[in-house]
Amino acid sequence: MNIIITISITAFIVLYAGLFKANKALLPLTVVGLLTALGFTFCAWNGNAVHFGMMQTDNFALAFSGVCIIGTLLIFLLTQNYFHAKSDNIAEYYTLILFALAGMIMMVSYKNMAMLFVGLEIMSVSLYILAGIRKKDFASNEASLKYFLMGAFSTGFLLFGITLIYGATGSFDLDKIQAYLVNNTTSVSPIFYPGVILMMIGLCFKVGAAPFHFWTPDVYEGSPSLITTFMSTVVKTAGFAAFLRLFAGALAPLHDFWVAPLMVIVCLTLFIGNVTALFQKNFKRMLAYSSISHAGYLLFSLIVLTKNSGNNVLVYTAAYTFASIIAFAVLILVKQKTGSDSFESFNGLGKKNPLVALSLTIAMLSLAGIPLTAGFIGKYLMFLNVMTQYKTLLVAFAILNALVGFYYYFKVIVAVWFKDGAETELSTPVQYKVVLLVSVVITLILGIYPAIILNLI
Amino acid sequence: MEQLLLLIFLPLVGAIITAFAGKSAKIVSTVFSVTSLVLALVIACNFIPNANTQFEVNLPWIADLGINFHAGIDGISMLVVLLTNLLVPIIILSSYKHEYKNPAAFYGLILFMQCGLLLVFTALDAFLFYIGWEAALIPIYFICAIWGGKDRIRINMKFFVYTIAGSLFMLMGIIYLYLQNPAHNFDIQAFYALNLDSAQQGWIFWAFFIAFAIKMPIFPFHTWQPDTYTAAPAQGTMLLSGIMLKMGIYGVIRWLLPIVPAGVYDWGQVAIILSIIGIVYASLIAFTQKDAKRLVAYSSIAHVGLISAGIFAFNQQGMQGAMVQMLSHGINVVGLFFVLDIIFSRVKTNKIEELGGIAKVAPQLAIAFLIIVLGTVALPGTNGFIGEFLLLMGVYNYGIWAAAIAGLTIIFGAVYMLRMYQNVMLGETNSLTITFTDIKGTEKLVLYTICALIIVLGVYPKPILHLTEASVQHLLEQVNQKLNTVN
Incomplete structure (x- = not known):
């Protein structure tokens, strides 16, 4: 509870600071607010408190809150020179991102499905605005409109699903729903099943799993890069935590029923995400499609439910978040210099900016899942998870997809190191250096000694 | 046991120092590779040629997943370790007439690869083996793709995807063995002791064999090899042919034969x-x-x-x-x-x-x-x-x-x-x-x-x-x- 309150209050303070044109104070205020929230997250560890029957800050919720807050913090550090150059009303950016974060904290810790809905909406509405915040930019407007229409549509699915489940069980509470399923194994109400499927569709929309992914590439490409970073990392993490909380928790007794449609979704997501990413000429769009494929790997944790499912997702999303933040940070730097986000604009980057290029390389290796990076541990845990029931065909299929993944991630490495380009020297602000360093260090530590994060949940 | 850790990680330390050595990278890397050779010779002298695993190290690494840093040397390992530490200084010396651009990265990668190779040749934990297997691949990919000749990007991509395809299926086999192992760890002795029926052994054979066959390479998995050897810089070719293909052979002897x-x-x-x-x-x-x-x-x-x-x-x-x-x-x-x-x-x-x-x-x-x-x-x-x-x-x-x-x-x-x-x-x-x-x-x-x-x-x-x-x-x-x- 403290976490949400802190974040919300920070958001208001920042908004007022903006009103009084205290633009220099925005970032420090936000950082202090987020660090306080992070402190509360640590303090609440192992507390397992239930707040008004609506939210439960168990370790699962706290761990994902932690990842979301740290991710957001790093993204805020990337705002240096980013918003300032584009607009005067930068306090709105800060506030909206903070509100979205507050929504996400609810999404990762809800105990009542009403809270899931409220959290999801707080987050989504903030994001609709953020996507379209460059009001004179055509692509940004398009992204916002598309995101809004698709998002509203998917919320409809979700809400309808919640209603049907409420109709069958008479409760929004996750524990009561689970108790209902356990007590009525043979006589589950027929309206419960469509409820489950509708909720699955609604959540798949939000995390961008195929075949509900069509909004992702356009929205990611059209939104300002920093907002895209936020959407594809932190938002995705929260989405998966929400997904997992519902399906690996309350709906777990019905696993046999929903695993079949989920399997179809996983295979489609992996295939479509990877194969389409292969043909992209634009780095940002490639990252958008690759984020779809990562959604596929993440859903592995739901195909076989083990006691480690939650932790596996945590490791994977952490790995993915930090690697993506590096990728987007470098993208922003390159775009500021060259004005383009195609692969060509990365050509020859390594010659003049070896350290930035090295960070980008480590990020790509992590996303591709090469050992000694966090991404490998994530993928390994996912494979291990489904192998416990010997789903070898699924793993073989995932391996083939991973191979496709190597191609497009290495395209970046090839451009950076092996191709000759304009050899532009990037101007890397201090905060960017900090973010790159922190993310690289976390990626390597999680890759080399993941024991620190393996038993959190 | 300290000797073995020193043997494995000395090249890694060397790689890091070389990476910051700038123009003197050639000399620094030579010093480290020769020191490694001396160390390997010392170990060989202290090695008692019987069937026991010696200089054994067994440290917990990722305990929750049953992964240990378990390495040791027996006669078979000793031979390939000697080969590796003998060839690396030779290969580095052979490059003295070349002026590669960015020498710090070049020699750093060679030493980094040496560390991966030594891990492969001494690992007694399947996960560690896999890590070494990939850790040797990444540097050689960069060596060949940065300093290579004509058409190097396409050729090395083929090489990379080929080998990593093999190793991912091997990883699948390793995970399978891990799950079959009641102790839930990757220890080689536990893998040896598994009782698998012949159908299981059959598919695990293929999962491992393809990875090893690509590395060696055995027909019909060899198609990456001639192009890669030709396009690689001379030192890259030497590393690939002199040491790296022994990984495949060693893998067959150490892992494939006794397990299945x-x-x-x-x-x-x-x-x-x-x-x-x-x-x-x-x-x-x-x-x-x-x-x-x-x-x-x-x-x-x-x-x-x-x-x-x-x-x-x-x-x-x-x-x-x-x-x-x-x-x-x-x-x-x-x-x-x-x-x-x-x-x-x-x-x-x-x-x-x-x-x-x-x-x-x-x-x-x-x-x-x-x-x-x-x-x-x-x-x-x-x-x-x-x-x-x-x-x-x-x-x-x-x-x-x-x-x-x-x-x-x-x-x-x-x-x-x-x-x-x-x-x-x-x-x-x-x-x-x-x-x-x-x-x-x-x-x-x-x-x-x-x-x-x-x-x-x-x-x-x-x-x-x-x-x-x-x-x-x-x-x-x-x-x-x-x-x-x-x-």
Whole structure:
């Protein structure tokens, strides 16, 4: 509870600071607010408190809150020179991102499905605005409109699903729903099943799993890069935590029923995400499609439910978040210099900016899942998870997809190191250096000694 | 145990220091690689040649997943560790005449790769083995793709995807074994003790075999090899052919045979047939090559085919032959590629027909090259002979026809290698080779070392045979015992 309150209050303070044109104070205020929230997250560890029957800050919720807050913090550090150059009303950016974060904290810790809905909406509405915040930019407007229409549509699915489940069980509470399923194994109400499927569709929309992914590439490409970073990392993490909380928790007794449609979704997501990413000429769009494929790997944790499912997702999303933040940070730097986000604009980057290029390389290796990076541990845990029931065909299929993944991630490495380009020297602000360093260090530590994060949940 | 940790991580420390050494990277990396060699020799001197695993290290690493840093050295490991630490300084010295751009990265990557290779050759934990396997691949990919020749990006992408495809399926096999293991860890002894039925062993055999076969490479998984060898920088080719392909051979001996003996029993014949096809096929293609580097690349496929046939023949002679030949092939092939590199750096071509008469202007190079070629074609008295003789004997014990066809490799090899030597070194000098200067400095040092090794090991191979004998025998007993319980 403290976490949400802190974040919300920070958001208001920042908004007022903006009103009084205290633009220099925005970032420090936000950082202090987020660090306080992070402190509360640590303090609440192992507390397992239930707040008004609506939210439960168990370790699962706290761990994902932690990842979301740290991710957001790093993204805020990337705002240096980013918003300032584009607009005067930068306090709105800060506030909206903070509100979205507050929504996400609810999404990762809800105990009542009403809270899931409220959290999801707080987050989504903030994001609709953020996507379209460059009001004179055509692509940004398009992204916002598309995101809004698709998002509203998917919320409809979700809400309808919640209603049907409420109709069958008479409760929004996750524990009561689970108790209902356990007590009525043979006589589950027929309206419960469509409820489950509708909720699955609604959540798949939000995390961008195929075949509900069509909004992702356009929205990611059209939104300002920093907002895209936020959407594809932190938002995705929260989405998966929400997904997992519902399906690996309350709906777990019905696993046999929903695993079949989920399997179809996983295979489609992996295939479509990877194969389409292969043909992209634009780095940002490639990252958008690759984020779809990562959604596929993440859903592995739901195909076989083990006691480690939650932790596996945590490791994977952490790995993915930090690697993506590096990728987007470098993208922003390159775009500021060259004005383009195609692969060509990365050509020859390594010659003049070896350290930035090295960070980008480590990020790509992590996303591709090469050992000694966090991404490998994530993928390994996912494979291990489904192998416990010997789903070898699924793993073989995932391996083939991973191979496709190597191609497009290495395209970046090839451009950076092996191709000759304009050899532009990037101007890397201090905060960017900090973010790159922190993310690289976390990626390597999680890759080399993941024991620190393996038993959190 | 500290010795082993030092052995494995010294190159890594060296890699990091080299990466920041700037212009003096060449010297720094030489110092570290030579120190590693000395360390390996010290360990070899303290090594007692029996079947026990020595210098064992077993530290918890990722305890929740049953992953330990478990490494140790037995006779088989000792041999490849020596080979690695011997070849790396030779390879680094062989690069002294080159001025690679960004030397800190170049030499850093070589040392980083050495660390990965040593992990592979000493790991007693399947996960650690896998990590080393990939840790050796990444640096060599960058070495070949940054400093390589024409069309290097496409060729190396193919190489990379090929090898990593194999290793991912191997990872799947490793996870399967882990789940079958009641203790839920990756320990090699626990894997040895597993009781898998022959269907399980069959598919695990393939999951591992493909990874190893791609690395060696065995026909029909070899298609990445000639292009990659040709396009790589000389030192990259030496690393790939001299050390990296031994990872595949070592993997078969250490992991494939003892874990799934019934799988090997069922499918080993297929492996032998593929190996023998590879020998003949690669030899025939080697005949037609116009580029000397490509010729040596194909000859390497033929030689590795024989080694693999010897291993899958599964008897003492074949296995011991494989051991000796691993060492000999590593030394000889590095020598061959170095000679070709010397020629290329002087006349900018490796096309056989454009060369000729070099012996007249560079007699020392000619003698060294001759010794290396003779070692490669397995002339008695050179190191190649001992290995190939034992290998053929092993294959003969398996089947006389297999040995008859595999024996062609020696005849074919002699023909195309000597013809290559004749066309490159002998005859009249032409406008290109008339200005050829003889070897000097580090070139001399490297080539003379290689020649000395070829002759010494050819005349007195006993220390090497003695080093591995007990371990090989132990391995065979272990596997036969396990086979008897399965059947």
